[in-house]
Amino acid sequence: MKTHTHRPGSPGHLDPGAGLTEAFVALPDGRRLRSVTAGEGDGPLVVFEAGMSAPAASWVHTQREIGARTRTVAYDRAGYGGSDPDPRDRTIERLADDLAGLLDGLGETRPVVLVGHSWGGPVIRLLAERRPHRVAGLVFVDATVAELVSGRGARILSWSFGALTVLARFGGRNLVAKLTQPRFSGAIAESDVDVILRDYACARAMRAGRREAAQVVPALATMRRLQAAGTPAVPTICLQAGRVDRGMSRTRPRFNRVAAELMAAVPDGRVVVVEDTGHLIPQENPAVVREAILEIVDAVAGRR
Numbered sequence: 001m002k003t004h005t006h007r008p009g010s011p012g013h014l015d016p017g018a019g020l021t022e023a024f025v026a027l028p029d030g031r032r033l034r035s036v037t038a039g040e041g042d043g044p045l046v047v048f049e050a051g052m053s054a055p056a057a058s059w060v061h062t063q064r065e066i067g068a069r070t071r072t073v074a075y076d077r078a079g080y081g082g083s084d085p086d087p088r089d090r091t092i093e094r095l096a097d098d099l100a101g102l103l104d105g106l107g108e109t110r111p112v113v114l115v116g117h118s119w120g121g122p123v124i125r126l127l128a129e130r131r132p133h134r135v136a137g138l139v140f141v142d143a144t145v146a147e148l149v150s151g152r153g154a155r156i157l158s159w160s161f162g163a164l165t166v167l168a169r170f171g172g173r174n175l176v177a178k179l180t181q182p183r184f185s186g187a188i189a190e191s192d193v194d195v196i197l198r199d200y201a202c203a204r205a206m207r208a209g210r211r212e213a214a215q216v217v218p219a220l221a222t223m224r225r226l227q228a229a230g231t232p233a234v235p236t237i238c239l240q241a242g243r244v245d246r247g248m249s250r251t252r253p254r255f256n257r258v259a260a261e262l263m264a265a266v267p268d269g270r271v272v273v274v275e276d277t278g279h280l281i282p283q284e285n286p287a288v289v290r291e292a293i294l295e296i297v298d299a300v301a302g303r304r
Contacts, residue, residue: 014082017060017195019067022082025075025105033102034082035075036060038067044113044136044300046293048074049099051118053161053180053209055081055199058117061192062282065290070297075102079208081199090211092219096126103134111136113296115289117282119144119212122219125226132232136303137296140238141289142279145258146223148251154216161210168203176201183284196283231262235299236269237292238262243278268299 016022016036024032036056039046046066048059056074063072078086078098088094103112113136116124121143128135168176177197184193199205240256248255256273263269272292277285 014057014199015195017057017064017192019064020060024082025102027098027101027105031078031084031086033075033078033084033098033105035073035102035106036063037071037073038063039069039071041070043070043297044111045108046070046072046113046115046297047099047103047124048072049114049116049120049124050074050077051120052157052212053200053205054117055205057081057195057199058282059115060195061188062286062289062293065286066293066297069294073102073106076199077208077212079211080205085208089215090208091215092122092126092222095123095212096130099123099127100131100134111300113137113139113293113300115139115141115293116143117141118279119216121145122223122226125231126222128232129226129229135232135234136300137234138231138236139289139292139296140236140259141281142239142241142255143259144223145255145262146220146227147258148255149216149220149223151217154213157216158210158213161206161213165203165206165210168201168206173197173201176206181280181283183278183280185284185286187286188283227258227262231266231269233267235296235303236263236266237296238269238271239281239288239292240271240273241278241281242273242275245278 020036020038023035025035026032048063050058056076059074063074066072076083077095078084111134114124121140124138164176238259240259244252260271263271274281274285274288282289
């Protein structure tokens with residue numbers, strides 16, 4: 001296991017939140033990824049993959065709750081939080097390689113439950129295709145689909161991250177948070193919100209998000225191929241936002257329809273539309289995310 005804990009106060013250290021433990025995993029090329037773990041026991045490891053511009057901290061509240069039942073790990077992708085930056089392009093293949101490297105570095109050999117929000121969805125799809133023996137269950141949380149991707153949208157996204165980087169650099173953390181994370185559930189403790197915003201509403205996260213946004217259009221061919229191949233035949237839940245936010249009057253119905261079609265082809269899969277909730281389901285409605293993950297954990301345990 002290529003991991004070591006990090007002393008508080010040393011470079012890269014970030015308080016992961018109450019009940020969570022920080023460690024660093026060395027990848028084959030020498031880069032380090034900051035991981036956050038919680039939980040113990042013989043159940044399947046639950047692996048959290050965040051959305052674009054989102055660090056491990058975006059899962060802090062849910063990870064703590066799932067950690068009461070089974071082992072969990074979240075991590076900062078390259079360039080986020082306490083993880084080293086990556087000199088190479090942040091392609092979807094590179095992201096999946098890093099996730100596989102994280103699991104290898106943790107010494108995890110048993111099949112895991114993968115949870116992917118937004119851009120994390122295509123990442124866990126690609127890992128599942130490459131290493132199907134390592135996947136016991138899947139939870140997609142408003143996961144990006146190829147039908148939503150366009151060159152114009154990708155350019156706007158990249159521009160937005162650039163503008164937010166400048167804003168965050170000059171002390172606009174609260175404004176970054178207001179523009180991008182306007183609704184936090186009252187079930188999330190204020191201390192957890194502070195952890196999330198510390199690692200999210202900052203120039204470092206926005207820069208990393210912009211680098212990933214630059215690879216969205218190049219990822220389209222891979223995303224289409226993965227969707228055409230179908231979701232692995234493992235217990236799967238797909239959570240979709242039910243609220244139609246500004247600018248999504250056309251895309252939201254299509255988004256949810258594609259998700260439903262993908263789940264209809266999975267023997268043990270189903271889609272759940274979370275009413276009155278937008279794209280940031282983990283922050284707006286953490287209870288539904290928690291219950292979906294626990295349902296998959298129980299299904300996996302039943303199979304075993």
